[in-house]
Amino acid sequence: MNDIKTDEITFKTIILEIKGWFNFILSKFKFIFLAGILGAALGVCYSLMKKDIYVATLTFALEEDNAGASGALGLVGQLGLDVGGGAGGAFAGGNLISLFKSRKMIEQTLLTDIAVNGKKISLAEMYIQENKWRDGWKKLPKIKNLKFLPYANRDSFTREQDSVLELIFKNLSAANLDVSQKDKKIGMISIETKSTNEHFSKVFTESLANVVSDFYIETKTEKSKINMEILQRQLDSIRGELNGSISGVAVANDRTFALNPALNVKRVPSVRKQVDVQANTTILTELIKQTELAKVTLRKETPLIQVIDRPIYPLKKERFGKAKGIVFGGFIGGFLAVMYFIVRRLYGILMKE
Structure with a gap:
C-alpha cells in the first residue's frame, strides 16, 4: 500500500x-x-x-563496348598477335563519380577560361571576384596581386596560389558540387553546381564535364594508342624497306640483262634482292593485319560519353x-x-x- x-x-x-x-x-x-x-x-x-543560388545541372550517359573489345582481343589472341589493352576498370562505377569530385579535375576546370565583359579570364579568377576575396587581400602583400590566368601551368604555381585553389576546391566540393548516378541500372550521371553567379554555374558544369571526359577517354585508350603508334611506325619502316628492295631488284635485273646464262654468279645480287622483297612483303602483310586489328581495338575501347541534358538559361534558382x-x-x-x-x-x- x-x-x-x-x-x-x-x-x-x-x-x-x-x-x-x-x-x-x-x-x-x-x-x-x-x-x-x-x-x-x-x-x-x-x-x-542573401543572394539567390543558381543551380546548373548536366546529365550524360556513358557507354563502353567492353564486350566488343573483349571479342576483338580474343580474336587477336587466337591469331597469336598482341595489340595491347585498355585501362581496365580503373574508373568503373563509383570511381568515375569520385573522379568528377577529385582535386585534380576541379582545379583543372577552374583554370579553363570564361568570357566576362568581353574579356577571357579563368573560372578561378571569376570565383574570387564573385566572392569579393580581393577586398580582404588588400592588406596582405603576399596574395593581393595573385593572378590565375586561363590554362596556366599548374606545376609553376606558388604556395599562395596553391592555398587559394585548395580553398576554392573545398568550397565547391563541400556543398556546391554534387555528382551522382540517379539509377545504378542506367549508366546516366548527373552533375549539379550551385553558386551565386548564373554564368559561373553553367560554364563550370560544362567545363568540368569536358575536362573529365577528355581525361577519362585518354586514360582508357592510352595503351591501345601507344601500341597502334608503334605498329604504324614499324609498318612505315617496312614499307620503305620493301620499296627499296623492289627498286634494287629492278637495278640488278638491268645489270644482268642479256647476260650469258652460264654466268650465274652475276645473278646473285638480283636473287638476294628478290628474297628481300619476299621477306619484306610477308612482314608488311602481317604488320598491316596487326595495325588494322589495333585500330579496331582502339575504336572498341574508346568510351562514348553522350550529353543528354545541358544547363540552359535561365537556370533553376534557389531563393530564401x-x-x-x-x-x-x-x-x-x-x-x-x-x-x-x-x-x-x-x-x-x-x-x-
Whole structure:
C-alpha cells in the first residue's frame, strides 16, 4: 500500500511540476511573442540580403563496348598477335563519380577560361571576384596581386596560389558540387553546381564535364594508342624497306640483262634482292593485319560519353524567400526566448537550493 501511495504521489508531483512549467512559460507569452516578431523581422532582413543560388545541372550517359573489345582481343589472341589493352576498370562505377569530385579535375576546370565583359579570364579568377576575396587581400602583400590566368601551368604555381585553389576546391566540393548516378541500372550521371553567379554555374558544369571526359577517354585508350603508334611506325619502316628492295631488284635485273646464262654468279645480287622483297612483303602483310586489328581495338575501347541534358538559361534558382524568413526567424526567435526563460528559472531554483 505504501508503494502505491508513493507512486501516486510521485506521478502527482510530476503532473504538478509540468503544469507549473507550463504556467510559467504562458506567463512569459508576451516576451516570447515579441522575440518571435523580432526573429521574423531578422528573417526577412536575411532573405533580402542573401543572394539567390543558381543551380546548373548536366546529365550524360556513358557507354563502353567492353564486350566488343573483349571479342576483338580474343580474336587477336587466337591469331597469336598482341595489340595491347585498355585501362581496365580503373574508373568503373563509383570511381568515375569520385573522379568528377577529385582535386585534380576541379582545379583543372577552374583554370579553363570564361568570357566576362568581353574579356577571357579563368573560372578561378571569376570565383574570387564573385566572392569579393580581393577586398580582404588588400592588406596582405603576399596574395593581393595573385593572378590565375586561363590554362596556366599548374606545376609553376606558388604556395599562395596553391592555398587559394585548395580553398576554392573545398568550397565547391563541400556543398556546391554534387555528382551522382540517379539509377545504378542506367549508366546516366548527373552533375549539379550551385553558386551565386548564373554564368559561373553553367560554364563550370560544362567545363568540368569536358575536362573529365577528355581525361577519362585518354586514360582508357592510352595503351591501345601507344601500341597502334608503334605498329604504324614499324609498318612505315617496312614499307620503305620493301620499296627499296623492289627498286634494287629492278637495278640488278638491268645489270644482268642479256647476260650469258652460264654466268650465274652475276645473278646473285638480283636473287638476294628478290628474297628481300619476299621477306619484306610477308612482314608488311602481317604488320598491316596487326595495325588494322589495333585500330579496331582502339575504336572498341574508346568510351562514348553522350550529353543528354545541358544547363540552359535561365537556370533553376534557389531563393530564401520572405515567407521562409518569417517562419524560420519567428520560430528561432521564439525558441531562443523559451530557452532563455527556462535556463533562467532553473538557475534560480539551483541558487535557492
